[in-house]
Amino acid sequence: MTTLSEFGGIAATEIRARATMRDVAALAGVGIKTVSRVVNGEPGVSAAMIERVQRAAGELNFIPDFTAGSLRRSVRRSNSVGLVLASVDNPFCAAIHRAVEDVAAERGVAVFAASTDEQPQREKDLVAAFSSRRVDGLIISASGVDQNYLNPELQTGTPVVMVDRPPVGIDVDTVLVDNLAGAKGATNHLLRAGHRRIACLGDLPTIATASQRRAGYLRALADAGVPTDDRLLGEGLHDIDAAFRAVHRLLCEEDPPTALFTSQNLVTIGAIRALRSLGLQHEVALVGFDDFPLADLMDPAVTVVAQDPTAIGRVAAERVFARLEGDTAPPRQIVLPTQLITRGSGEIRPHHGATRGAAADG
Amino acid sequence: MTTLSEFGGIAATEIRARATMRDVAALAGVGIKTVSRVVNGEPGVSAAMIERVQRAAGELNFIPDFTAGSLRRSVRRSNSVGLVLASVDNPFCAAIHRAVEDVAAERGVAVFAASTDEQPQREKDLVAAFSSRRVDGLIISASGVDQNYLNPELQTGTPVVMVDRPPVGIDVDTVLVDNLAGAKGATNHLLRAGHRRIACLGDLPTIATASQRRAGYLRALADAGVPTDDRLLGEGLHDIDAAFRAVHRLLCEEDPPTALFTSQNLVTIGAIRALRSLGLQHEVALVGFDDFPLADLMDPAVTVVAQDPTAIGRVAAERVFARLEGDTAPPRQIVLPTQLITRGSGEIRPHHGATRGAAADG
DNA sequence: TTGAAAGCGCTAACAT
DNA sequence: ATGTTAGCGCTTTCAA
Numbered sequence: 001m002t003t004l005s006e007f008g009g010i011a012a013t014e015i016r017a018r019a020t021m022r023d024v025a026a027l028a029g030v031g032i033k034t035v036s037r038v039v040n041g042e043p044g045v046s047a048a049m050i051e052r053v054q055r056a057a058g059e060l061n062f063i064p065d066f067t068a069g070s071l072r073r074s075v076r077r078s079n080s081v082g083l084v085l086a087s088v089d090n091p092f093c094a095a096i097h098r099a100v101e102d103v104a105a106e107r108g109v110a111v112f113a114a115s116t117d118e119q120p121q122r123e124k125d126l127v128a129a130f131s132s133r134r135v136d137g138l139i140i141s142a143s144g145v146d147q148n149y150l151n152p153e154l155q156t157g158t159p160v161v162m163v164d165r166p167p168v169g170i171d172v173d174t175v176l177v178d179n180l181a182g183a184k185g186a187t188n189h190l191l192r193a194g195h196r197r198i199a200c201l202g203d204l205p206t207i208a209t210a211s212q213r214r215a216g217y218l219r220a221l222a223d224a225g226v227p228t229d230d231r232l233l234g235e236g237l238h239d240i241d242a243a244f245r246a247v248h249r250l251l252c253e254e255d256p257p258t259a260l261f262t263s264q265n266l267v268t269i270g271a272i273r274a275l276r277s278l279g280l281q282h283e284v285a286l287v288g289f290d291d292f293p294l295a296d297l298m299d300p301a302v303t304v305v306a307q308d309p310t311a312i313g314r315v316a317a318e319r320v321f322a323r324l325e326g327d328t329a330p331p332r333q334i335v336l337p338t339q340l341i342t343r344g345s346g347e348i349r350p351h352h353g354a355t356r357g358a359a360a361d362g
Numbered sequence: 363m364t365t366l367s368e369f370g371g372i373a374a375t376e377i378r379a380r381a382t383m384r385d386v387a388a389l390a391g392v393g394i395k396t397v398s399r400v401v402n403g404e405p406g407v408s409a410a411m412i413e414r415v416q417r418a419a420g421e422l423n424f425i426p427d428f429t430a431g432s433l434r435r436s437v438r439r440s441n442s443v444g445l446v447l448a449s450v451d452n453p454f455c456a457a458i459h460r461a462v463e464d465v466a467a468e469r470g471v472a473v474f475a476a477s478t479d480e481q482p483q484r485e486k487d488l489v490a491a492f493s494s495r496r497v498d499g500l501i502i503s504a505s506g507v508d509q510n511y512l513n514p515e516l517q518t519g520t521p522v523v524m525v526d527r528p529p530v531g532i533d534v535d536t537v538l539v540d541n542l543a544g545a546k547g548a549t550n551h552l553l554r555a556g557h558r559r560i561a562c563l564g565d566l567p568t569i570a571t572a573s574q575r576r577a578g579y580l581r582a583l584a585d586a587g588v589p590t591d592d593r594l595l596g597e598g599l600h601d602i603d604a605a606f607r608a609v610h611r612l613l614c615e616e617d618p619p620t621a622l623f624t625s626q627n628l629v630t631i632g633a634i635r636a637l638r639s640l641g642l643q644h645e646v647a648l649v650g651f652d653d654f655p656l657a658d659l660m661d662p663a664v665t666v667v668a669q670d671p672t673a674i675g676r677v678a679a680e681r682v683f684a685r686l687e688g689d690t691a692p693p694r695q696i697v698l699p700t701q702l703i704t705r706g707s708g709e710i711r712p713h714h715g716a717t718r719g720a721a722a723d724g
Numbered sequence: 725t726t727g728a729a730a731g732c733g734c735t736a737a738c739a740t
Numbered sequence: 741a742t743g744t745t746a747g748c749g750c751t752t753t754c755a756a
Contacts, residue, residue, distance in 0.1 A: 015519040020749055031727040036751065044725060061514035066494040067429040067440070068749040072732045078429070080474070080495070088475070089460035091453065091655075098451035101477060110491055112442070112472050113450070114463060129472055132428040133442070152423035157377040272659060292656075297634060299661040382733055393743040398735065406741060430733040433748045 019060035028056035039064050070134075080110045081320060082130030084123060084140040087115040092265060092290060092309050093141070096163060099313025100139060107321060109136065118207075118238075120144030127153065137320035139163055139313075145206060159323035161316045165208045166333070173319040174333045175312050179209050179289075182305040182338035183216025186261050186287040189303070189340060191224050195259040195285060195350050198226075199250055201234035201243060201271060202263035213263040213289055232257050243270025244277075251278055258350035259285035265292055272298065285348040287340075296343055303346025306339045381422035390418035401426050432496075442472045443682060444492030446485060446502040449477040454627060454652060454671050455503070458525060461675025462501060469683060471498065480569075480600075482506030489515065499682035501525055501675075507568060521685035523678045527570045528695070535681040536695045537674050541571050541651075544667040544700030545578025548623050548649040551665070551702060553586050557621040557647060557712050560588075561612055563596035563605060563633060564625035575625040575651055594619050605632025606639075613640055620712035621647035627654055634660065647710040649702075658705055665708025668701045 021039070025032040030053060037045050038053040039062075045053075056062075070076050083100055085093040093115075101111050112130055116122040123143045127150065130138060137159040140147075148169040150160055162174040190198050200217040203210035214233075221228055234250065237243045243266060250256060251274065260275075262268040268288030275281040282300060291306035315334055340346075383401070387394040392415060399407050400415040401424075407415075418424075432438050445462055447455040455477075463473050474492055478484040485505045489512065492500060499521040502509070510531035512522055524536040552560050562579040565572035576595075583590055596612065599605045605624070609632060612618060622637075624630040630650030637643040644662060653668035677696055 014517075016517050018518045022749080032749095033727055033751085034725090037726090040751090046725065049725080061517070063490065063493050063514075065496055065749055067496060068433055068732095069751065070732090071430055071433070071734090071749080072751040074752075076732085087460060088450065088463060089456045091456075094451045094453075094456045097475070098449060098477060101450060101475075105476070108491070110474050110495060111476065113459070113475050114467070114473065115460060128425065129470070131425050133472060134427055134429060152425075155376075155378050155423070156380045269656070269659075276659070294631070294654075294656050294660070297631075297638070297660060298656070384733080394733095395735085395743060396741090399742090402735090408741065411741080427733055430748090431735065433733080433750090434735040434746095435748085436736070438748085 018065075019057075019062040021062070021064070023060055024053065024056045024062050027060060028053045076134075077136050077324075078134045079108055080112060080133070080135050081137045081139065081317075082127070082133075082135040083111055083113040084126050084130075084138065085113065085115055086118055086141060086143065088113050089115070090265075091292065092307070095309035096141075096313035096316070099310045100317040103314055103317035103321065116141075116143040118143045124149050131158075136324055137161070139316050139320060141165060142167060142208075159320045161319045163312050163316045171331050173316075173323070173331050175316045175319070176333065176335050177209075177307045177312070177338055178335050179212035179338075180216040180219070182289060182307075182340075183213035183261070183263065184220045185216075185338070185340050186289065186305045186346075187217045187220035188224070189342070189346055190259040190261065190285055190287060191220065191226065193259070193285060193347060193349050195257075196226055197229070197232065197255070197257045197350075198259045198261055199232040199234065199247075199257035200261050200263065201237055201246060201267050203238060203267070204236050210263055217261055217263075237264070237267045237270070240266050240270040240273065243267040244274045245270075247271045247274035248277065251275075251280060251284065257284070259348075260287070262286065262288045264288075265290045268292070268302065268304070272302065281345075282348065283351045285346055285350070287346040291341065295341075298345070300345045300348070301343035303343045304341050306341050308336060308339075311336055380427075381419075381424040383424070383426070385422055386415065386418045386424050389422060390415045438496075439498050439686075440496045441470055442474060442495070442497050443499045443501065443679075444489070444495075444497040445473055445475040446488050446492075446500065447475065447477055448480055448503055448505065450475050451477070452627075453654065454669070457671035458503075458675035458678070461672045462679040465676055465679035465683065471683075478503075478505040480505045486511050493520075498686055499523070501678045501682060503527060504529060504570075521682045523681045525674050525678045534693050535678075535685070536693070537678045537681070538695065538697050539571075539669045539674070539700055540697050541574035541700075542578040542581070544651060544669075544702075545575035545623070545625065546582045547578075547700070547702050548651065548667045548708070549579045549582035550586070551704070551708055552621040552623065552647055552649060553582065553588065555621070555647060555709060555711050557619075558588055559591070559594065559617070559619045559712075560621045560623055561594040561596065561609075561619035562623050562625065563599055563608060563629050565600060565629070566598050572625055579623055579625075599626070599629045599632070602628050602632040602635070605629040606636045607632075609633045609636035610639065613637070613642060613646065619646070621710075622649070624648065624650045626650075627652040630654070630664065630666070634664065643707070644710065645713045647708055647712070649708040651700075653703065657703075660707070662707045662710070663705035665702070665704045665706065668703050670698060670701075673698055 021032050021035045025035045035053050038050050097113050104111050114126045120143050139161050141163050142165045146169045147167045150170050160172045202214050205211045234246045262271045288304045291304045295302040383394050383397045387397045397415050400412050459475050466473050476488045482505050501523050503525050504527045508531045509529045512532050522534045564576050567573045596608045624633045650666045653666045657664040
């Protein structure tokens with residue numbers, strides 16, 4: 001693999017310090033300001049000068065230090081934004097990330113992305129890290145319960161946009177999905193199919209989206225006059241395994257639910273695995289909040305309440321840049337709609353008294 | 363949503379310029395260097411001074427400008443790295459991203475991530491953008507055919523590590539997967555199940571991984587003395603739709619394959635959709651290169667050659683930091699193994715002469 | 725049209 | 741233990 005030759009441990013290609021504007025100016029025999037003008041495409045430089053400077057810059061492989069420049073620039077921008085997500089590795093977050101990147105790239109802005117793993121302290125640490133790098137704006141999916149710590153940052157005029165979860169303690173632009181309506185719609189869909197024993201399986205109620213989805217579920221039941229049953233309310237389900245265990249237990253108990261509403265991606269997948277392990281995937285109905293790749297290729301295909309993470313990311317990034325371009329209107333809360341996508345699992349009708357593999361429609 | 367009051371369009375909370383070390387020094391009534399020492403935890407400051415400076419810094423919400431500092435620092439680091447991927451939104455890339463982030467975070471290093479969409483020009487533009495922000499290192503999954511453009515960057519001593527695809531024109535640390543062995547293993551697996559007409563469906567042969575996987579497929583056939591058939595070689599399949607169409611056509615032609623080797627994630631999914639649309643998912647065997655979420659929940663579950671993107675990202679990041687910490691050994695090529703995960707689709711035995719829904723085992 | 729000098733926020737080197 | 745000065749690479753200001 002080593003094709004470039006080496007002599008006594010010293011690489012054939014010497015490490016050369018990076019060329020500066022001064023170096024380019026010296027080589028071209030001009031003033032440093034002329035180089036600056038050429039590099040930045042400022043007017044008022046003769047064609048001959050431009051040619052001469054560009055030749056020198058090319059020879060030295062000069063790449064201007066953007067951050068050094070912005071130290072003195074009047075409109076001081078780092079041309080970077082910070083993106084704080086649950087995990088860059090999560091499909092929902094990754095879609096937001098990509099959308100943010102696309103909007104930023106149009107403006108020559110680079111994106112720092114980082115993951116909190118839902119740890120409030122990490123959220124703060126990341127914001128501090130981005131802040132000390134003087135990002136022009138922040139897009140944050142909150143992990144902590146309180147975003148008070150952002151106040152100093154806000155006072156400097158740095159735009160902050162919250163995504164997916166509403167902020168607490170600060171008043172900033174926010175891009176959310178209508179979790180309550182989506183959850184209500186999902187539950188109504190199951191009620192319409194004839195279900196009366198519908199379980200709601202969700203994440204920690206301290207997570208705003210989880211509690212809103214739960215509220216939507218409860219609202220739908222109440223509106224339909226269907227009594228709630230605490231045994232059908234699962235909480236604190238954070239990953240696939242926890243969801244699997246909770247659903248498995250639920251279905252093996254007395255008087256199990258005939259339908260499941262799972263309020264989050266990973267919970268949905270855990271539920272599918274539990275249903276399969278009991279052979280109940282065609283008996284017990286399932287509607288999940290949040291779409292996921294290949295949901296349509298499952299057996300049965302999975303009915304979901306789809307969000308549009310790309311739209312969330314795009315709108316959030318647009319808010320950041322609007323603020324940077326001078327928008328001083330009061331903070332806005334933008335609520336994006338959800339969409340119920342029926343694929344099969346949510347249209348299964350209730351199988352009364354069936355614990356496993358049983359029959360008889362309601 | 364607007365809870366903070368406004369007066370005549372002027373926010374109640376005035377925008378205050380960010381505090382500088384000088385401001386803190388003035389408020390604390392000390393020299394600027396003392397502030398620097400306290401902020402950076404340097405020794406040789408009395409407890410009383412530390413207390414006084416910290417109070418002033420807190421009062422002004424002082425956050426040091428890291429980039430300004432590194433301008434003068436002897437070991438000049440931005441404490442950031444650039445990550446250039448096909449798309450941050452792709453599960454394989456996102457897993458690499460997360461692993462890089464984790465290694466970087468341990469060192470207080472932030473990650474710029476960006477997507478090329480396989481466009482060579484974008485690859486160059488992104489490297490230039492990161493370069494002008496003086497990233498300490500670069501991790502790149504090549505989209506272009508040639509990485510010569512990185513030479514100036516390399517001359518400055520910036521560590522560059524290539525991931526997933528080998529570099530052309532430069533000699534740097536590289537983290538790859540054993541594509542040839544993996545593809546050969548997948549093909550052998552199908553041969554062992556009795557298949558003789560095995561199609562190979564891949565991406566553009568200009569993509570190194572695609573051509574290596576194809577080579578592995580051909581090698582396996584040659585070793586087994588099975589003649590190749592050009593009609594069974596699909597190329598240039600970039601997305602799910604293209605793969606769907608190619609596989610659909612292939613299976614509807616005369617003398618269709620009894621097994622498929624798909625050399626990439628999206629191609630595998632396109633193939634699954636095509637098989638399903640023809641009702642052949644239980645007749646035609648399938649082994650895909652690259653694992654994907656829920657592959658085990660498909661019907662049939664999908665046999666794959668799994669890569670470990672987390673390991674790729676981790677190892678790549680570790681190489682970058684090893685170089686930054688002074689490792690001057692010749693560039694290394696690190697080849698990570700693949701793993702055949704049998705789940706069902708790859709163990710289907712050949713159904714001779716079957717075009718759709720037919721029977722009779724071989 | 726061109727360039728010299730000052731200074732952005734910070735650290736290094738050198739006082740005190 | 742604390743402070744002063746110069747200077748990182750660039751842009752701004754202002755002069756030529």
